[in-house]
Amino acid sequence: MRAETETLVDEIKQAISLLRRHFDWDQARKRLDYLNARAEDGDLWNDPQQAQELMRERQALEDSIAAITRMDTALDDNVELIALGEEEGDDAVVAEAETAIKALKTELADRQIETLLSGEADANDAYLEVHAGAGGTESQDWANMLLRMYSRWAERRGFKVEALEVHDGEEAGIKSATILVKGHNAYGWLKTESGVHRLVRISPYDSNARRHTSFASVWVYPVIDDSIDIEVAESDVRVDTYRASGAGGQHINTTDSAVRITHVPTGIVVQCQAERSQHKNRAKAWDMLRARLYEEELKKREEAASETEASKTDIGWGHQIRSYVLQPYQLVKDLRTGTESTSPQDVLSGDLDAFMKASLSQRVHGGDAAEVADLD
Numbered sequence: 001m002r003a004e005t006e007t008l009v010d011e012i013k014q015a016i017s018l019l020r021r022h023f024d025w026d027q028a029r030k031r032l033d034y035l036n037a038r039a040e041d042g043d044l045w046n047d048p049q050q051a052q053e054l055m056r057e058r059q060a061l062e063d064s065i066a067a068i069t070r071m072d073t074a075l076d077d078n079v080e081l082i083a084l085g086e087e088e089g090d091d092a093v094v095a096e097a098e099t100a101i102k103a104l105k106t107e108l109a110d111r112q113i114e115t116l117l118s119g120e121a122d123a124n125d126a127y128l129e130v131h132a133g134a135g136g137t138e139s140q141d142w143a144n145m146l147l148r149m150y151s152r153w154a155e156r157r158g159f160k161v162e163a164l165e166v167h168d169g170e171e172a173g174i175k176s177a178t179i180l181v182k183g184h185n186a187y188g189w190l191k192t193e194s195g196v197h198r199l200v201r202i203s204p205y206d207s208n209a210r211r212h213t214s215f216a217s218v219w220v221y222p223v224i225d226d227s228i229d230i231e232v233a234e235s236d237v238r239v240d241t242y243r244a245s246g247a248g249g250q251h252i253n254t255t256d257s258a259v260r261i262t263h264v265p266t267g268i269v270v271q272c273q274a275e276r277s278q279h280k281n282r283a284k285a286w287d288m289l290r291a292r293l294y295e296e297e298l299k300k301r302e303e304a305a306s307e308t309e310a311s312k313t314d315i316g317w318g319h320q321i322r323s324y325v326l327q328p329y330q331l332v333k334d335l336r337t338g339t340e341s342t343s344p345q346d347v348l349s350g351d352l353d354a355f356m357k358a359s360l361s362q363r364v365h366g367g368d369a370a371e372v373a374d375l376d
Helices: 003-023 025-039 048-088 091-116 137-156 186-193 278-305 310-314 344-348 353-363 367-375
Strands: 126-132 160-168 174-182 195-202 211-222 237-242 258-263 268-272 320-325 331-334
Touching (some): 003 025, 003 091, 048 091, 126 137, 126 186, 126 278, 137 174, 137 211, 137 344, 186 211, 186 353, 268 278, 320 344, 331 344, 331 353
Parallel strands (some): 195 320
Antiparallel strands (some): 126 174, 126 211, 160 174, 195 211, 237 258
């Protein structure tokens, strides 16, 4: 076996060992046995919400255990194939096995990133808001490009996207929008995307074809379930109804069905116009408000725990986190991690994983995070 391949095999073995240790392998197997037994209990579905949570945990645990077992087996099988190919002088077999081992390295890096998603709400669905900055049509078009980028990213991961509120721009694009991203670890993956995103391009709306700089803000917060109790006093909120706008069929503009809730003490505003029923929009808006207040609390805890870290000041609402340059050159650069891509069109089509992985690794401190970064 070539020295380069031997080194790679050793790295993968160490990474699998690290995953098992982080995963607490024996306890994970016992927990899966317990969940499998509970799944066969006829009384489980007497409480549908608890049953759904249990089934989600069971599926996630089952997938993780199966993936680690499969990667361990695949590594052994390909090492044996290399030995057999070298013994028989079959270079094609050796090359195929080496390619498979390199693919294992990539998959392991993804799995290691998943282990970083162990925060209090990381496994939850996520709300994602996009707001156009100053600049009229330019920024509104940029906000719409960002909304499409995140929707495509979610679809690539098999997540479901539901539009809750869209305020169209006067000429093009959007003034603001809120989507609900549903999927395991949706919030964990998206949480580092909050901040200001900057676009530099030749404007399609400028007859003189001048270069323009546009800004839009992204805000991500987790969907919370009934197990997380967030109390909001009625006296602290102002509820407004208004006529919904945008695509939605013949009935969307005929009633004041859209709902806006303002939390006066914090200034937090949430809006929903996804449903034709004002009652349903109001219920969803209340869920969004509780989620925003919960996310504020999570952020305060994180900041309190990290106040001595200078890097923390770069993470948060109001800070520019990423630049997307289409002219005079092609580059997307994350200003927190230094991660770059020379293919902005791929990024704007949803190829965001490299940026998210780098941000997640940066936020998690200690040996495990460093080893994730090294393998990737």
